[in-house]
Each structure stands twice: as C-alpha cells, then as structure tokens.
Amino acid sequence: MPRIAFMLMLALVAGCASVQRPAGAEVTLTSSGDARVGTYVSSPWGFSTSSYWIEGPEGLILIDTQFLPSAAEEFVNWAEQVTGKKALLAIVLHPNPDKFNGTNVLRKRGIRVVTSEQVRALVPHVHQIRTASFYERYKPDYPTEVPLPESFGSATTELSAGGVTVKAHVMGAGCSEAHVVVEYEGHLFPGDMIASNTHSWLEIGRTDEWLKRIDEMKALKPKWVHPGRGPSGNAGLLDMERAYLQRVIAEVAAEKPQGKPTDAALERIQSRLVEAYPGYRLEVFLNIGLPAEWARQAQAFGAAK
Numbered sequence: 001m002p003r004i005a006f007m008l009m010l011a012l013v014a015g016c017a018s019v020q021r022p023a024g025a026e027v028t029l030t031s032s033g034d035a036r037v038g039t040y041v042s043s044p045w046g047f048s049t050s051s052y053w054i055e056g057p058e059g060l061i062l063i064d065t066q067f068l069p070s071a072a073e074e075f076v077n078w079a080e081q082v083t084g085k086k087a088l089l090a091i092v093l094h095p096n097p098d099k100f101n102g103t104n105v106l107r108k109r110g111i112r113v114v115t116s117e118q119v120r121a122l123v124p125h126v127h128q129i130r131t132a133s134f135y136e137r138y139k140p141d142y143p144t145e146v147p148l149p150e151s152f153g154s155a156t157t158e159l160s161a162g163g164v165t166v167k168a169h170v171m172g173a174g175c176s177e178a179h180v181v182v183e184y185e186g187h188l189f190p191g192d193m194i195a196s197n198t199h200s201w202l203e204i205g206r207t208d209e210w211l212k213r214i215d216e217m218k219a220l221k222p223k224w225v226h227p228g229r230g231p232s233g234n235a236g237l238l239d240m241e242r243a244y245l246q247r248v249i250a251e252v253a254a255e256k257p258q259g260k261p262t263d264a265a266l267e268r269i270q271s272r273l274v275e276a277y278p279g280y281r282l283e284v285f286l287n288i289g290l291p292a293e294w295a296r297q298a299q300a301f302g303a304a305k
Contacts, residue, residue, distance in 0.1 A: 034224070037187055038082060039232065040075040042066060048198075048281070049098040052226055053079040053087065054184055059162025062090035063182055063189045064228070065102030065113065068141050072102025076109060087111050089161035091168060092149045093191035094176040095122035096201070097130045098228070103147035112161070116170045117154040118178035124148065171216060173209040175201045181217060188222035194241050196230025198281045199273075200248075202289025205296040207245050214242045229282070247276060248293055257298040266290050 036055045041048055049071070052063040060079055066072040076087050092100045092115035100123055103113045115123075127146050135142050152159060156169045164184070171179040174193040182189040192201050193213055217225075218238050225237040251272050255265045270286050 034185075034187065037184075037224075037226070038079060039226070040066075040071075040078055042068065042071040042075075046071045047098055048229055050227065050229055051075050052189060053083070054164050054166065054187075055083045055085060056162035056164030059086050059088040059164075061159070061161050061164050061166060062087050062106070062111070063226070064093055064099045064191065065090055065106055065147070067098035067101050068138065069102055069105045069143060070141050072105040075102070076106060076111070085162065089114065089159065090149075091115065091159065091166070091180060091182055092119060093182065093189065093228075094174075094179045094193075095119050095126045096176055096192065097127065097134070097147075099191060100127075100147045100149060101143055103149050104143060104145060113149040114152045114159065115149040116168070116178065116180050117151040118170065119176075119180060120149055120151045122177055169216075169220070171213050173204070173206040174213040175204070175206075175210065177204060177206075179213065181213075181220075183220055183222070186223035188217060188220060188225045190217060190225065190227065192228035193217075194225055194227040194237050195244075196227040196233060196237055196240075197279065198229045199277070199283055199285045200241070200244060200289070201285050202248065203285075203292055205289075205292030207249055207293055207296065210245055211242060214238055214245075244277070248273065248289075249297075252290065252293045252297055255294075257294045258301060259298060261291055261294045266294070 038053045038055070040051045046067045049067050051066050054061045054063070060083060062076070062079065066075050079087055087106070087109070088111060090106050090111050090113045092103065092113065106113050124146050131142070131144070135144070152168060154170065156167065158165055159168050167183040169181040169183060171181055179191065179193060193210065195201070218235070222235050224232060225235060226232045227237060251269045255269060269290055273286065274283060
C-alpha cells in the first residue's frame with residue numbers, strides 16, 4: 001500500500017479508536033503530495049485553524065499550536081498516531097492566539113515550543129487583549145496563563161528535531177507586527193500572511209508592509225505553501241494573496257479616505273470585496289480590517305498634504 005494511503009487509513013482508524021474529539025469538532029487531514037507533511041484543521045468553533053507537522057526519521061516538528069487547548073491536544077494526538085512518532089519541537093509563527101494558545105499544552109507533553117524574540121515579545125500583550133475578548137465565550141477551554149514560547153533568537157536560523165531541519169525566517173510586519181516563516185525542502189509555512197479561500201486578517205492595517213513580506217516569501221521560491229487557514233497550494237497562493245491585498249487597498253482608496261470612515265463607506269467597500277471574492281469564508285474579518293486599512297490610508301494622505 002502506498003505510504004500516503006496507509007497514513008490516511010491509519011488516521012481514520014486512530015480517530016475511531018482512541019482520539020477524543022472536542023464536541024462538534026471536525027478533523028481534516030490533507031496532503032501536498034509529500035507524505036512527510038500533514039495537516040490538522042480545527043472545527044469552525046476554533047476558526048478552522050490549520051496546524052501542520054513535518055515527519056522526520058526520529059520525530060516530528062509541529063507548526064503552530066492551535067487556538068483552543070483541546071484542539072492543541074487533539075492535533076498532537078493525531079500527528080503522533082498517524083506517524084507513530086513523537087512530537088519534539090513546535091514553532092509559533094506569529095503573535096496571534098490561533099498560533100500560540102496551545103503552547104502550554106504542548107510543553108506539558110515535553111514538546112519544546114519556540115518562536116523568534118520579536119514574536120515572543122508581543123505575545124503577553126496580545127494574550128491579554130484576546131483573553132478579554134474570548135475567555136467568557138470559550139471558558140474553560142481557553143488559556144489563562146500566558147502561553148509564552150521560548151525564544152530561538154532574533155535572526156533567521158535553522159532549527160532541528162527528530163532528524164528534520166527547517167529554516168525559520170524572521171520577518172517584519174504583515175498580518176501581525178512580527179512573523180516567523182518556516183521553510184522546509186520546498187514547503188513554506190507563512191501562517192495567516194497567506195489566507196486560502198478566506199478573507200485576510202487585516203486588523204493592524206499594515207498592508208504596505210505585508211506586500212513586502214510576500215515579495216520576501218516569493219524570493220524563497222517555494223513549491224508548496226501551507227496557509228494558516230484554507231487548503232494548501234502551490235506558489236500561486238502568494239500571488240493570490242498579493243492580488244487580494246492590492247484589491248483591498250484599491251477599494252478603500254476609491255472612497256478617498258480621510259478622518260474616520262462612515263458606516264456607509266465601509267459597507268460599500270465590504271460589499272465590493274465580497275462580490276469580488278465569492279465563497280471566501282470569514283467575512284467577519286473585514287469588520288475589523290477595513291477600518292484599519294482606512295486609517296492607514298487616511299494617515300498617509302494627511303502626511304502627504
């Protein structure tokens with residue numbers, strides 16, 4: 001039996017036999033054609049968040065730690081049962097709770113969890129504001145202790161575990177104020193800087209910097225791109241994200257942003273984007289993102305006067 005078929009069969013058997021799923025959860029395992037790379041996708045209750053594992057001869061490297069602690073536990077259970085190997089290292093890609101919330105769950109299982117110094121410095125503040133937003137909704141399935149990964153340093157470096165070596169690229173602002181992008185033998189793991197078939201998380205209004213990050217990722221010439229949400233794909237996902245961001249910028253600019261936006265202006269922009277991207281999930285992200293992009297352009301316009 002081909003290895004990938006065996007892995008999928010084992011996943012189904014493991015799921016029926018012993019993995020305890022959170023109520024209402026749906027688990028999807030996907031493949032990019034490389035059996036060493038696996039995908040876990042949380043239920044919509046956990047924002048359909050994708051986390052990944054890379055299988056080495058002696059163990060696993062995990063990419064991101066999930067939004068809900070229960071999903072983090074399930075993620076590791078699936079990865080270890082599918083591969084028959086232990087997770088040894090996890091890498092957090094940027095300071096958003098769907099990336100770092102499972103840190104303490106993984107650490108208790110003996111898994112080392114790391115990120116860049118830049119990302120790590122932002123986690124406590126982001127955890128504080130997100131806990132205020134999410135804790136009542138998700139309790140007790142939400143971390144109260146700061147899920148703080150350890151730092152691997154402030155510069156791009158190689159990380160190894162389980163016979164796998166990846167390159168962790170330290171990058172600047174995009175959908176968060178700091179990022180790590182993991183590169184592994186043609187595979188690229190950019191977190192939420194690439195959204196596949198979903199609207200992008202535009203909360204901090206740094207689309208100008210985000211476009212630079214896409215150019216930096218394209219320069220790595222990946223064959224496969226594994227986004228924070230939505231299906232994996234080839235390097236064309238980078239071009240699709242660039243086109244999406246440029247469209248957002250253009251639609252906001254069409255309203256000639258100055259001062260604070262009116263509800264009517266934001267509704268017009270959102271309507272045009274939804275029409276331009278039919279079927280894209282998480283339209284709710286635009287409720288926060290469009291005012292942030294408006295503020296960026298209005299500030300730039302004011303500075304240019």
